[in-house]
Amino acid sequence: MTATEAPRSGARAVDRAVYVLNCFQGGDPELSLSELAHRAGLPVSTTFRLAQALVRGRLLEQDTATDRYRIGHGLACLARPALSRxxxxxxxxxxxxxxxxxxxxxxxxxxxxxxxxxxxxxxxxxxxxxxxxxxxxxxxxxxxxxxxxxxxxxxxxxxxxxxxxxxxxxxxxxxxxxxxxxxxxxxxxxxxxxxxxxxxxxxxxxxxxxxxxxxxxxxxxxxxxxxxxxxxxxxxxxxxxxx
Incomplete structure (x- = not known):
């Protein structure tokens, strides 16, 4: 991979992570991995890697009993300045x-x-x-x-x-x-x-x-x-x- 390719690859990963987060728009508080992949239009394996990265960043949470994903507290904290503004x-x-x-x-x-x-x-x-x-x-x-x-x-x-x-x-x-x-x-x-x-x-x-x-x-x-x-x-x- 060349130096000029890396930013494009990184930007694509960010775009895909945004697709995953946008899956939670609407009335569904929790989604399974397959539901996330379908809504984001991404392979299940790619969606899993992105979702796990978002969990580590506290932007998503994963229910240990059901493995379903939901919006994390970290995202709520990031949103507070916008709400105040x-x-x-x-x-x-x-x-x-x-x-x-x-x-x-x-x-x-x-x-x-x-x-x-x-x-x-x-x-x-x-x-x-x-x-x-x-x-x-x-x-x-x-x-x-x-x-x-x-x-x-x-x-x-x-x-x-x-x-x-x-x-x-x-x-x-x-x-x-x-x-x-x-x-x-x-x-x-x-x-x-x-x-x-x-x-x-x-x-x-x-x-x-x-x-x-x-x-x-x-x-x-x-x-x-x-x-x-x-x-x-x-x-x-x-x-x-x-x-």
Missing amino acids: LGLDAAAPHLYALAAGIKITVSLSVPDDDEALTVFQARPPVSFCHNQIPRERSPLHSSAVGHALLAHTATGAERRELFDTVRRRGFAVEEIDSAEPIRAVAVPVLGPDKQVWGALGVQARAVRLDHDLVRAVVPAMHQIAVRIGPYFHTAAGAEFGAP
Whole structure:
């Protein structure tokens, strides 16, 4: 191997390690070696070597009873500066208080190109179920959190046709098709300069999150959105830029 080949080989190994870590995006907290290899698109032997290196680096952990892999504490420690920079450290207590008060998981999403990216979830101590977990990424044009964001940024005919209604009402609603129909509700998070930085969202089975409950939880969501808005004016705005 020549000196010029080594960096390419090293970069390829790093890329593959990132592929393995990205396998944990979504709702699966633990994955087997074969599942990792399939999702990463890598041979099992290569995936095993990468996973073991990530375990040694504390970025992954391996359950000694099942041999399944999960995100390690080391990765959580590395993420803390980013969470603080985004304002999530300051916002988290308010989000958990809201979740406990309305007994539904509260998520915070930010714009990321043409998607809404969920960057934080606060689960309630009671009345939690898997239907409350939002998708990691949602299209801006077809999701409640996306509409809450676009209502304050979309322009022209697009805005007049749909998003002015959302803006006037103050919240967006999405009906999600599933075995148990799910309803999602979102409100924007605005900074002091009225720029939108993110959206607070909740979702639950439609039979539970009915129109009466929507009317009850939206004011509480707006209240918390106002409280955390200044954190994201100074932090998330610098990170993601004004939409």
